[in-house]
Amino acid sequence: MSDRAENTLLVLPGLLLLALAFFVPITQMLVLSVSGENGPTLDHFTRFLGDPYYLNVLWRTVRLSLIITVICAAVGFPLAYIMARVGPRLRLWLIVLVILPLMTSVVVRTFGWMVLLSRSGLVPQVLRDLGLAERNFSIMQTELAIVIGMVQVLLPFMTLSILGVVTRIDRRLEEAARTMGCTFMQTLRTVVFPLAVPGIVAGSLLVFTLSASSFVTPNLLGGSRIQVLAASIYRSVTQTLDWPFAAAQAVILFAGILLILVPYARLAGGRSNG
Incomplete structure (x- = not known):
């Protein structure tokens, strides 16, 4: 048996599993999104794109x-740099602290934020005591609550993505920049940050896609007033029972994520070839 045939046999089970777990459901979703009473139709997409409410949700x-991704990058880059430059023992503990929230259910963490951000919660109470908020002030059921909860959930993905790149940056490059007269911040801006861009891009891609498709945290912290696309899909399936329209919304979300994935894949391929 040739090497090509052996490789094909080795890859075949994985390809079959991928087809069953990914391509078959995606195909069914695509078919359902264009299904109508009288045959294939684009009415579900027209309904979504022609309704200001759904465009606003999108x-x-x-x-x-985008806001969540920018905040995660702004916090994750310095955190990853600190983790990469401290001693091995402290780095291990910092990595454990970053990974530890991932071992807790997203639902549990979100309920924790619901307690902290509610009208009688710790955060609004502190703001009222400092005179920065009114008596009935509450962060719950606002976009700010969604951003706070999602940043806490997704920050480890950004930090670990950047950490994997920063740890491979030669420290002698920073020492050379400091020798040439650069300050610490100038060294970060001109040496470390450009070399860390691949990790930032990978982390941003991961955070954006997970945030755009997230349902639990936005639904619990934002409530019914602040709808995101994943919650709208869930409502179409469970409340209005309009499965074709829900599939159309899912296709739009899937296509939007692909518009980000494809340029990144080409950029990553160009870097690797270069």
């Missing part, structure tokens, strides 16, 4: 995902 999903 825009809110994209906007919140």
Whole structure:
């Protein structure tokens, strides 16, 4: 048996599993999104794109995902740099602290934020005591609550993505920059940050896609007033029982994520070839 045939036999079970677990459901979703009483139709997509309410839901999903991604990058980059430059023992404990929230259910963490951000919670109470908020102030059921909860959930993905790149940056490059007269911040801006861009891009891609498709945290912290696309899909399936329209919304979400994945894959391929 040739090497090619052996490789094909080895890959075949994985390809079959991928087809059953990914391509078959995606195909069914695509078929359902264009199904109508009288045959294939694009009415479900037309309904979504022609309704200001659903366009607003789509825009809110994209906007919140971008805000969450930017905040995670702004916090994750310095955190990853500190983790990469401290001693091995302290680095291990910092990595454990970053990974530890991932060992707790997202639902449990979200309920914790619901307690902290509610009208009688710790955060609004502190703001009221400092005179920064009114008596009935509450962060729950706002976009701010969604951003806070999602940043806490997704920050480990960004930090670990950047950490994997920063740890491979030669410290002698930073020492050379400092020798040439750069300050610490100038060294970060001109040496470390450009070399860490692949990790930032990978982390941003991961955070954005997870944020855009997240349902539990936005639904619990935002409530019914602040709808995102995943919650709208869930409502179409469970409340209105409009499965074709829910599939159309899922296709739009899937296509939007692909629009981000494809350029990144080409960029990553170009870097590797270069």
